[in-house]
Amino acid sequence: MGDPMRIRAKSSDGTTDVRVLMAHPMETGFRKDSSGKTIPPHFIKDVKATANGKTVLTARWSQAISQNPYLQFKFKGAKPGDKVSITWVDNKGDTRTDEAAIA
């Protein structure tokens, strides 16, 4: 289970704006540590966002995404009080899911 992410979701005029800050090292696999050894790649591969059980966003990420990724997206069809849930899976099989209520 990864570290907690911060999710904020706000709805106005039918459009919900979601901002997520995820905690993840997002190692590219190109860096070397102080002893010269290459640090193995460790990055989020898949992201899924659901609202009221329906998938609203899927993303396939690579090493190109920076450390502690910040994701912002908008979608229609939810209202204040509904739950938005974000899940990520990384290349080592670790995963994290957090949810927040739409403000």
Next chain:
Amino acid sequence: MKRWILAAVAVMASHAALAESSSDAIAQYRAMLADGNPAELWEAKGQALWKEPRGPRHASLERCDLGQGPGVVKGAFVRLPRWFDDTRRVQDLESRLLTCMQDLQGFDAAAIAKTPFGKGEQSTIENLVAWVASESQGMAFDLPQSHAAEKKMYEVGRDAFFFRAGPYDFACASCHGQEGKRIRLQDLPDLTTRKGAGDAFGAWPAYRVSSGQLWSMQRRLNDCYRQQRFPYPGYVSDVTIALGVYLGVNARGVDSVAPGLKR
């Protein structure tokens, strides 16, 4: 000759325009980042670490006294450094966390003080200071100056601030003792003034975008010493605590924004 002067003026004008737009661009970039300050991730971790039973004694930090009573975290950050009766010394946030980690959890404070920043239990301290600072966000600095030792530390801090030393004959005041100075593209606050001290002391701990790390006040002071080519101050040594007293008292009344966001 005239054409050369015109060309030189044109180059200088475009340079000035470039400088203007690059600082605007930096300000815009920072505004974008502020919405979702990565320091929040350290805060979340710090809150969890405060409650988690850890160390040889398998105890949490929930009874740690940061100056407002055991376990009281709200408002503690803006009243540090201060005198503590139990240790009979003026302590800042990080030295007080070390005291608690040793007395409550059984960690070796001296070993943690020797650990490089960002490694081992030093990264635990990063998370803890981020969370403790966030619990005082928006509150005004109100360091006590009632105890004789607190007053003495202010004077020691002030003297250390103006003390010129090292191979460049620098003092903190060399960079931070005047208004309107900057280093490259980084504005330098005048730490002798209330606003300058408040902006600086109330912004650390901070997430540093350039290094992707959260820096505590101790780490920031350590790096100031490095930049002056001084010998490194010891972690939570008296001089660093005294400088904290000097800055914090100068900042009285200014709201803390920590954890902040820095270039």
